[in-house]
Amino acid sequence: MRQQVWIAYLLLLPALICLAVFRLYPIAAAVFGSLVADSLTEPGSQVFVGLRNYLQLFADPIFWQSLWVTIKLNLVINPLQVILATLLAVMANQRFRGISFYRLLFFIPLGVSLPIASILWRIMLDPNSGLINSILNVFGIPSQPFLINENQALWSIIAVATWKGVSFWMIFIWAGLQNIPRELLEAATIDGADRFRRFLRITLPLLRRPLLFVLVTDTAVNFLLFVPMFLLTRGGPSYSTNVLMYEAYKSGFIYGDMGRALALVVILLLLVVATVMVQFRLFSREAEH
Amino acid sequence: MGAIFRRLGTHLLFCLVGVLFVLPLWWSLASSLRPLDEIFKFTSPFSINALIPQHLDLSAYVNIFADKGFGRAIFNSLLVAVTTVLGGLIVNGLAGFAFAVIQFPGRQILFFITVLTFLVPFETISVPLYGVIKSFGWIDTYYALVMPGLANGVVIFLFRQFFGQIPRELAEAARLDGAGWLTILWKIYLPLSKPVVISGGLLLFLFQWEAFLWPLISTRSEQLRVIQVALAGFEQRYATLWNELFAASILATLIPLLILLPLQRFYIQGVTASGFKG
Numbered sequence: 231m232r233q234q235v236w237i238a239y240l241l242l243l244p245a246l247i248c249l250a251v252f253r254l255y256p257i258a259a260a261v262f263g264s265l266v267a268d269s270l271t272e273p274g275s276q277v278f279v280g281l282r283n284y285l286q287l288f289a290d291p292i293f294w295q296s297l298w299v300t301i302k303l304n305l306v307i308n309p310l311q312v313i314l315a316t317l318l319a320v321m322a323n324q325r326f327r328g329i330s331f332y333r334l335l336f337f338i339p340l341g342v343s344l345p346i347a348s349i350l351w352r353i354m355l356d357p358n359s360g361l362i363n364s365i366l367n368v369f370g371i372p373s374q375p376f377l378i379n380e381n382q383a384l385w386s387i388i389a390v391a392t393w394k395g396v397s398f399w400m401i402f403i404w405a406g407l408q409n410i411p412r413e414l415l416e417a418a419t420i421d422g423a424d425r426f427r428r429f430l431r432i433t434l435p436l437l438r439r440p441l442l443f444v445l446v447t448d449t450a451v452n453f454l455l456f457v458p459m460f461l462l463t464r465g466g467p468s469y470s471t472n473v474l475m476y477e478a479y480k481s482g483f484i485y486g487d488m489g490r491a492l493a494l495v496v497i498l499l500l501l502v503v504a505t506v507m508v509q510f511r512l513f514s515r516e517a518e519h
Numbered sequence: 520m521g522a523i524f525r526r527l528g529t530h531l532l533f534c535l536v537g538v539l540f541v542l543p544l545w546w547s548l549a550s551s552l553r554p555l556d557e558i559f560k561f562t563s564p565f566s567i568n569a570l571i572p573q574h575l576d577l578s579a580y581v582n583i584f585a586d587k588g589f590g591r592a593i594f595n596s597l598l599v600a601v602t603t604v605l606g607g608l609i610v611n612g613l614a615g616f617a618f619a620v621i622q623f624p625g626r627q628i629l630f631f632i633t634v635l636t637f638l639v640p641f642e643t644i645s646v647p648l649y650g651v652i653k654s655f656g657w658i659d660t661y662y663a664l665v666m667p668g669l670a671n672g673v674v675i676f677l678f679r680q681f682f683g684q685i686p687r688e689l690a691e692a693a694r695l696d697g698a699g700w701l702t703i704l705w706k707i708y709l710p711l712s713k714p715v716v717i718s719g720g721l722l723l724f725l726f727q728w729e730a731f732l733w734p735l736i737s738t739r740s741e742q743l744r745v746i747q748v749a750l751a752g753f754e755q756r757y758a759t760l761w762n763e764l765f766a767a768s769i770l771a772t773l774i775p776l777l778i779l780l781p782l783q784r785f786y787i788q789g790v791t792a793s794g795f796k797g
């Protein structure tokens with residue numbers, strides 16, 4: 231049997247080459263690229279500048295503003311999406327006549343891409359003739375500015391991204407729910423535990439793995455959330471939605487400052503890795519109790 | 520009585536949540552079937568007619584294909600997505616099989632690296648990836664759109680978990696009979712792997728169908744424009760042709776939904792079987 235072990239490497243080769251070229255190498259290139267700058271004396275060549283790109287960022291108030299917006303966004307959107315996705319999964323997992331129709335409705339945002347969700351919600355959130363404001367007016371609530379107000383823009387973007395995102399994350403939690411043995415829940419019912427207590431004591435602990443998976447991947451996705459800012463607010467009004475990823479895009483592809491863009495990307499990567507590690511810590515510690 | 524009220528309450532709650540998800544699309548669908556001058560006729564002040572199409576005016580759908588080149592964009596997106604699904608299932612399926620079934624030195628470290636790659640979302644590396652693709656001379660080609668999407672850590676992970684649940688005795692018995700690994704994959708594992716092929720395939724399809732930032736920076740010419748970039752460009756160029764914007768959005772949503780919804784059950788099965796349990 232031993233002599234056929236090389237087959238394993240052969241089977242892995244295409245995937246590993248692709249991952250190395252299109253994922254791992256670009257990460258290394260980002261780190262390297264953030265440490266160089268275009269040479270002023272020899273056009274077209276690059277010189278090593280050490281941490282200069284980073285030091286310039288740290289001296290820039292726009293960087294700190296963008297960092298704060300990114301952190302604020304993630305502190306709200308990740309818990310919000312995980313909680314709503316869990317509630318939705320619990321709903322989808324119910325069994326009664328007509329449930330398959332509701333499941334169909336819950337699945338619909340899966341087909342809506344984030345660019346489309348952004349465009350549709352922009353029209354619906356229009357301060358003058360948008361659908362949402364006209365519905366609010368029916369209930370006697372005055373029209374809101376939403377995306378054009380610096381106090382409301384970030385929350386509007388969180389709402390749009392959450393509307394689009396929860397269906398996707400629900401799938402993983404729902405799959406976890408289906409793997410919980412029915413007998414466990416039935417036994418708890420016989421022991422007199424009510425619905426809420428059953429969920430807290432049995433369901434939630436057994437959902438730890440899917441929840442952790444969703445929280446970690448969702449966090450990684452939301453730290454890089456870019457499309458709604460690009461299409462809806464361009465980072466404004468007054469930088470209130472200017473997340474680091476959008477700042478990186480602007481630096482690299484609008485202002486042509488790749489060094490700055492890559493330094494921002496490296497900082498974002500470090501942020502994601504640090505957050506994910508904290509999440510792993512917290513969750514595994516909770517598991518010990 | 521109590522039971523009836525409780526059931527009514529359940530339906531009310533489920534309806535409310537359902538409406539929240541459907542409303543934007545339903546409104547877009549109704550609006551896409553209106554002539555342009557009536558788009559906002561019923562929204563302010565709000566009347567229920569905003570949600571009921573009064574005419575079946577298909578001119579918006581005709582225009583986006585005839586003048587605005589959406590046919591090409593849909594073709595491009597489908598071509599890229601389908602190529603990625605076919606290639607990606609092979610590349611990731613083979614890797615998942617190797618990780619799950621064959622014992623070889625370095626297995627754990629290689630799998631760990633694979634998992635690490637999906638903590639680094641595509642968007643972060645799009646800036647440096649541009650340099651890589653440029654050095655291959657692939658900017659503004661289909662290669663730029665397809666190649667970086669083929670290998671996918673999540674899909675490898677799904678395949679590995681799924682194959683890992685198939686009893687190893689099957690493979691071992693076949694080995695004793697002198698079967699090679701490829702025969703085992705083809706004859707034993709592949710026929711069992713419908714759910715994971717579907718869920719992995721859908722993940723790859725959606726990844727490409729929804730791709731926006733990467734196509735935006737890696738292609739320039741009109742010929743290669745994918746659906747999401749075309750939509751965003753349309754929105755910026757003809758912001759007031761609302762009915763056509765809605766029509767294009769509806770089409771770009773219906774195509775993945777028509778593929779997704781019939782496969783919904785298998786999709787859940789594939790994810791469930793991949794070990795998302797406690």
